[in-house]
Amino acid sequence: MRVEFQDIHKDYGRVRANVGINLVLEPGRIYGLLGENGAGKSTLMRMLAGHTQPSRGRVLFNGKNAEGLNPSRALAMGVGMLYQDPMDFPALDVWENFRLGGTKRDKKRTLSRLQELGERFHFRLSPQEKVSELTVGERQQLELLRLLDLGVKVLILDEPTTGISVTQKEMLFTTMRQLARDKGRTIIFVSHKLTEVEELCQEVIVLRQGRLVAKLQSPFQSDELLKLMFGDEHGGTAECPERSQPGEGEFIQLEDVQLLGDKYILPDISLQIRPGEILGLAGLEGSGQELLLRGLAGLARAAKGRIIFDGEEFQGRPYLKFRQAGIHFLPAARLEHGLFPDLSLNEHFHLAFPPRNGGRDNLLPEEGIRKFSIQGQLTTSARALSGGNQQRLLLALIPAQTKLLLLEHPTRGLDHGAGQQVWNHLLGRCRQNTALLFSSADLDEIKAHSHRVLIFYNRQLVADLPNHAISVEEMGRLMAGQGRAV
Amino acid sequence: MDFLALTLAGILSAGAPLVLATLGETLTERAGVINLSLDGTILLAAMTAFALAFVSGNPWLGLVGSIAVGMATAAIVVLIGPVLGRSQLAVGFILTLLCRDLAYFLGHPYARQFGPELPVWSIPGIRDLPFIGPILGYQSPVVYLSLGLTVFLWWWLFSTRAGLELRAVGEEPWAAFARGIKVQRLRIMYTLLGGALVGLAGGAFSLAVKPGWGRPQGAEGAGWIALAIVIFGGWHPLRAALGAYLFATLQVLGIYLQEQFPGLPAPLFQVAPFPVMILTLLLVNVGSTGWFQELAFRYPGMKRWLSRWQVTAPAALGQDFRPERET
Structure with missing residues (x-):
């Protein structure tokens, strides 16, 4: 036709x-x-x-x-x-x-x-x-x-x-x-x-x-x-800042952890993460990466094994304890699970950084909006923001003392420039020794930004490799269950 | 043996109105609409049925009247909810209170009167069978209707194209719309139909199961129980009917036990079915708990069997759908 x-x-x-x-x-x-x-x-x-x-x-x-x-x-x-x-x-x-x-x-x-x-x-x-x-x-x-x-x-x-x-x-x-x-x-x-x-x-x-x-x-x-x-101004291939080297020591350890999710169980995860390290999680939707992120955030129950942050055992503790330990999770459903759609930017900042304990070492709303170039007013509701601005708001709301950042699809739905900005900020955080785990459907993004790549297939962790040891094509094969597990 | 058969017959009869109401609400909710007005609607329909039968001398006319009342309240829910896009829950709740008070007020002249009842049908062939005869041989037409409808709706919902479309509308109205299904029309139709069955439940009370009208009539609370059983039954006609009969069993059991233990206070037996029902609800919903999933993980062979315990509501239950609004 x-x-x-x-x-x-x-x-x-x-x-x-x-x-x-x-x-x-x-x-x-x-x-x-x-x-x-x-x-x-x-x-x-x-x-x-x-x-x-x-x-x-x-x-x-x-x-x-x-x-x-x-x-x-x-x-x-x-x-x-x-x-x-x-x-x-x-x-x-x-x-x-x-x-x-x-x-x-x-x-x-x-x-x-x-x-x-x-x-x-x-x-x-x-x-x-x-x-x-x-x-x-x-x-x-x-x-x-x-x-x-x-x-x-x-x-x-x-x-x-x-x-x-x-x-x-x-x-x-x-x-x-x-x-x-x-x-x-x-x-x-x-x-x-x-x-x-x-x-x-x-x-x-x-x-x-x-x-x-x-x-x-x-x-x-x-x-x-x-x-x-x-258009001409982008040229399309703006370079990303270099990622820094991860620090020393094992800041997070998972030992034979079995995580219980809503729909499935992720068995036997063992993992060490160093401060400042960036781990990219690859896998088809529902392959296990979602559950690992939620398990580390304290949102999914660990049925077995040990989760150790900074030498302290955390398995079985409530979400709030994970948060207090400096773990921050940004879910894929930004508006639905990350923000309050009908609350204003101002209210978001006040909820995230309550002015208790006298001083406030975190951002003031006006500062946050300016520093993260969020296109909106103090009174704008989160719902009215575009996807990129929602993500920038979420980034602005991350507490300064965060030690582990967990992100699901950090740049999904964002255009090239907005995605670049997100990564600029994230890499800056990692230079200050915040460890970062992110999942993405875009293998190029994983290749570009991670120190290590974790690959999930069929609700199992099938590979944990340094970035230089794996190509994008190989990632794709492992994600589809082809090739050997390493 | 006879005692058991008669008890079962009693349970079938006592459960009939509850089954009708649950089936009606199951239909409505499968379409994605919540009609919360059940408790009031049942009372108003019961009163209308009895009053009409009393005035005309014809119980069948009363039954028709009860259906009309059920559809009328459902029509109000439809108008406020799906059509105007306001809260279905709020209107349902107000209707519950309004219909109940209306029933007591308008029904006052007919309270404690003798009126006509639906006949008891005796079914040739069945009534002479041993054991089955006393259970199914002599029952009120509403009992046969409740049994027949249970099976019919089960078949309708899961084996016909129309039933598939109904489920589709309650699950993903936008996807259904994209496939040319008339979402709004189906929602209105099934809400009215569901309302008709709820009204019928009222008629079944006042013309057969608890004949007559009064304050209290005896049907009070049935609507709330029916709403709970719809959830308990996982929006499935067979399971919903089972839940209704379970509740009826508990009630009948209460009466017997009361005779056995005259020393215990009577309200204990009247109230007992409710906490037992709550416990059952808990048991039925174990499917979504962690240890249950662990079980399924450890024994994959059991997965299919275990998944039957997982009950999920229609995904778009209570959600507004307006195709003209652009996203």
């Missing part, structure tokens, strides 16, 4: 998310949609999938005006979208997810259709399993099969490679090529990973600040794409 955007504008209040976009997408081609966070990629795609309407302009399908589009109507017209966070039903079975909103069939035929499609694309899904038991990659495969079953002609993939294994990624790419070539489907691949776009796409569309800045044919020049995405 031929898709045409004609002079698309979209405003959210004063924010102009899309400005005058004109674009034609032909069938049988794979398009890459590039742009940094907030460039308007998602908005444009959400309009195509019927989740929101343009403020001005129109979308044409095969020359016909698609007015009053909603998600189910868009799907009926043949536009399917694979969302970054799968839009499925975790509590229901795989086959039930496949059935919902699909062609009317009885259970037997639904099952056989699911199996047939799964075999065609070499996806192995057990129909009776609950979707909550699947990996992100498998959930994506299930959604993909469902959309194909509905006969979509335009397939939008929104950052599909975050959180899936290398094998799953390769399978996904093969499937995409197959669909474009053999079936004449239009594929739109939304991403900010240049290498993947270069690998998969025949054409690339670059958005910056809501405007379409380029539409290029393959082969692409990485430098040119970066310049288009970020």
